Amino acid sequence: MRSLHIGIAGAGLAGRMLAWRLLRAGCRVTLLDMRQRDALDTASMAAAAMLSPLAELAVSDAVVFALGQRSMALWPQWIDELHAADPAADTPPVYFRQQGSLVVAHAPDQSSLAHFTRLLQHKLPPAYQSQVQRLDTAALATLEPALAGRFAQGLYLQGEGQVANDQWMAALARELARLGAVWHSGVAVQALEPRCLRARRMAGEHAGEEFSIPVDIVVDARGAGSKPLLSGLRGVRGEVLRVECKGVVLQRPVRLMHPRYQLYVVPRPDHLFVVGATELESEDTGPVTLRSMLELGSALYSLHPAFGEARVLSLLSALRPALDNDQPACMQQDGIWHINGLYRHGYLCAPALVDSLTRQILDSTP
Numbered sequence: 370m371r372s373l374h375i376g377i378a379g380a381g382l383a384g385r386m387l388a389w390r391l392l393r394a395g396c397r398v399t400l401l402d403m404r405q406r407d408a409l410d411t412a413s414m415a416a417a418a419m420l421s422p423l424a425e426l427a428v429s430d431a432v433v434f435a436l437g438q439r440s441m442a443l444w445p446q447w448i449d450e451l452h453a454a455d456p457a458a459d460t461p462p463v464y465f466r467q468q469g470s471l472v473v474a475h476a477p478d479q480s481s482l483a484h485f486t487r488l489l490q491h492k493l494p495p496a497y498q499s500q501v502q503r504l505d506t507a508a509l510a511t512l513e514p515a516l517a518g519r520f521a522q523g524l525y526l527q528g529e530g531q532v533a534n535d536q537w538m539a540a541l542a543r544e545l546a547r548l549g550a551v552w553h554s555g556v557a558v559q560a561l562e563p564r565c566l567r568a569r570r571m572a573g574e575h576a577g578e579e580f581s582i583p584v585d586i587v588v589d590a591r592g593a594g595s596k597p598l599l600s601g602l603r604g605v606r607g608e609v610l611r612v613e614c615k616g617v618v619l620q621r622p623v624r625l626m627h628p629r630y631q632l633y634v635v636p637r638p639d640h641l642f643v644v645g646a647t648e649l650e651s652e653d654t655g656p657v658t659l660r661s662m663l664e665l666g667s668a669l670y671s672l673h674p675a676f677g678e679a680r681v682l683s684l685l686s687a688l689r690p691a692l693d694n695d696q697p698a699c700m701q702q703d704g705i706w707h708i709n710g711l712y713r714h715g716y717l718c719a720p721a722l723v724d725s726l727t728r729q730i731l732d733s734t735p
């Protein structure tokens with residue numbers, strides 16, 4: 370029997386994960402992306418990739434919460450599956466931790482922490498209330514010795530975690546190649562039809578050349594790049610700072626409450642930390658602004674003065690793709706499948722969304 374040929378526009382987190390699951394299900398997959406595989410200016414590469422179903426509920430809703438809970442169960446399984454198949458078998462599995470997260474506030478910002486705690490208690494279903502635990506200064510020091518004596522109180526959000534997005538995206542690219550995906554980089558998708566992708570080469574000898582790829586099913590996973598096709602889609606600018614610091618050891622992500630914004634510090638292997646993220650209702654794709662750099666850097670320094678010696682490795686900005694209701698969407702519209710609107714919880718929700726879309730696509734074909 371001929372295998373189903375799926376054409377996916379966009380090879381970010383959504384496009385790569387969907388391609389992987391469809392290849393595993395026996396489909397043929399062609400991916401097209403305007404950027405190179407390791408480009409850093411996409412939401413998927415810039416993300417801090419915290420997996421925060423509890424903390425995110427403060428700014429989202431029951432739909433995102435349920436997707437997050439389902440994804441938290443899938444993440445370790447999928448990381449194991451990918452590692453078992455990875456041809457670079459000498460590399461360790463993608464870094465994934467699920468040791469909870471902390472929320473703290475400096476003395477003048479205690480009312481923000483109190484409000485955040487009440488909001489979570491109000492929105493969390495009763496079965497999850499016990500996962501939010503108040504910590505005094507001694508309990509904080511036990512969980513995170515580097516913060517001993519720095520904060521009078523905090524919150525522990527049990528079960529939250531983080532994944533190293535750069536490792537995950539690279540491992541997916543290797544696995545897609547091993548499974549035989551055809552991947553066109555540097556190719557701008559210009560139009561989508563139910564059984565055809567029309568694209569233009571952006572660079573190289575054949576720059577400007579237009580071509581089309583006939584397929585059985587078309588999926589649009591272009592993030593904010595789907596704006597011309599998907600009404601209600603917008604890009605929300607986010608900026609992050611990546612540093613290396615040997616003077617501070619954190620076991621888990623730490624959120625710092627502030628009346629104007631929340632910032633977080635996410636530990637990664639090899640003394641690396643991701644500090645994020647700004648959230649601006651703007652589709653500006655320019656470099657990180659001085660103001661954002663100062664705010665992110667000050668938050669980091671105020672968490673622990675030893676971060677003053679941190680080496681700045683990169684400043685990244687990207688657009689989070691968001692829909693009007695700020696919820697993710699997997700749907701078919703005019704014969705084209707869409708996965709989009711992953712907004713600020715793409716890593717949190719991706720496994721559940723991709724799992725559901727894979728089933729919908731396979732069930733839709735005879």
Ligand SMILES: Cc1cc2nc3c(=O)[nH]c(=O)nc-3n(C[C@H](O)[C@H](O)[C@H](O)COP(=O)(O)OP(=O)(O)OC[C@H]3O[C@@H](n4cnc5c(N)ncnc54)[C@H](O)[C@@H]3O)c2cc1C
Nearest residue numbers: 379381382383403413416418419558592594607715716717
């Ligand atoms: C600063 C920041 C921090 C974040 N932190 C977190 C976090 O801690 N936890 C969490 O869960 N989520 C977080 N997110 C959100 C998460 O990163 C996104 O929801 C997710 O990565 C979106 O993935 P995507 O594949 O839909 O979009 P994208 O990553 O934008 O990928 C879209 C792809 O489509 C390609 N493309 C676009 N237009 C075209 C075109 N015309 N032709 C061909 N290709 C095209 C792009 O090149 C890109 O590769 C963060 C996002 C940002 C920006």
